């Protein structure tokens with residue numbers, strides 16, 4: 001490195017007054033990746049909830065780094081200072097306090113380059129390294145007596161789902177991954193066009209098609225924390241505001257089963273006029289449009305539902321949810337992904353028959369995964385799956401036959417009813433006609449009717465399981 005008079009040194013202290021020095025933290029993180037076999041002493045630590053060890057360079061150790069055409073030397077130093085402190089009885093005592101610093105030395109002629117480029121490079125690299133090491137967390141609402149208590153509780157997200165393990169048609173998967181990549185790279189774009197840096201997804205499809213698995217895959221891919229929001233545990237619109245304020249940037253907010261929040265719906269029916277003291281659809285929409293947009297950056301919101309048709313159209317309006325993703329029953333390409341994950345095979349003589357059956361019966365990836373897990377031997381597992389699919393096919397066939405029978409029965413009923421109605425209209429014209437008594441609403445008379453007709457007359461006009469959606473509330 002030449003003689004010492006041509007050298008200069010930058011000192012990076014651990015603290016900057018009372019606040020932490022960001023450059024120190026970044027340098028420590030960066031140096032972790034520059035440890036070479038020549039370094040003889042390392043420091044190792046592990047926080048209770050972290051997965052990996054943290055390895056740092058011990059004081060006195062030197063690390064040489066190269067940046068473009070220059071060479072720099074890093075060294076961790078530590079000085080001990082004495083600090084006066086007061087004891088319980090008001091007396092003074094001396095306390096030894098360690099001050100950690102990192103020194104960066106280089107040739108004087110590189111001063112400009114180090115200050116203007118190298119340090120920013122170290123900051124950027126440290127950010128990327130921290131992002132790679134980030135442990136993704138799953139936050140759920142703290143509760144007291146079943147209701148939100150004003151806090152989020154977190155655990156590490158140990159969900160192993162990734163885009164590789166997800167049974168989803170490859171073109172759709174690619175489209176979604178490209179969309180996520182584009183989204184995280186577009187800070188400047190969102191700023192330029194004056195739009196909040198947010199993205200909304202609606203995942204819909206039957207149970208067991210992988211909606212939760214997809215959310216976990218997205219979180220693992222982006223290294224975004226998940227905030228799982230259950231509407232049923234929120235009492236009011238103001239709850240929504242406060243929970244929003246306490247979520248972090250670079251996170252995914254998930255509102256699951258948006259159509260099935262039965263407790264929430266019952267509470268809606270209470271008819272309280274104070275809009276802030278209850279949770280309402282308009283409160284939720286305001287949240288998506290306004291509050292959500294004005295709070296924080298780089299966030300994703302995901303709604304899931306098993307019944308897209310039950311959602312209020314206001315929720316589906318363009319601009320609210322940017323992308324609607326249909327999680328469908330398993331397809332042949334989805335099956336191949338599962339077979340590769342679960343059995344480690346990409347082909348087998350039974351594949352053709354299995355794939356044919358998969359296109360004929362509705363089977364979820366969850367059902368297929370369960371069958372494939374039953375044996376580590378590919379022949380046995382695939383045989384089991386084949387039996388399972390054949391059974392489903394038979395049930396499906398039976399159900400179809402019964403369905404057709406029922407439909408034929410209904411046709412017959414309606415033919416009988418319409419012929420009776422025809423008689424009735426004729427009888428009104430001619431009161432003497434004997435069919436008049438058949439159409440009276442006297443139960444005794446109805447009892448004498450052929451069974452199908454009496455059933456038809458006693459049925460309520462609208463089906464009672466008409467789903468309740470936000471709209472109907």
Ligand SMILES: Nc1ncnc2c1ncn2[C@@H]1O[C@H](COP(=O)(O)OP(=O)(O)OP(=O)(O)O)[C@@H](O)[C@H]1O
Pocket residue numbers: 165166167168205206207208209210211212213214306327364365366367369
């Ligand atoms: N598309 C898929 N790819 C890979 N595995 C899947 C997929 N769908 C389901 N599975 C398997 O089935 C299990 C249940 O699926 P998951 O919970 O993701 O479905 P879901 O659509 O969210 O269901 P629900 O609507 O009941 O919450 C998963 O843990 C996973 O093992």
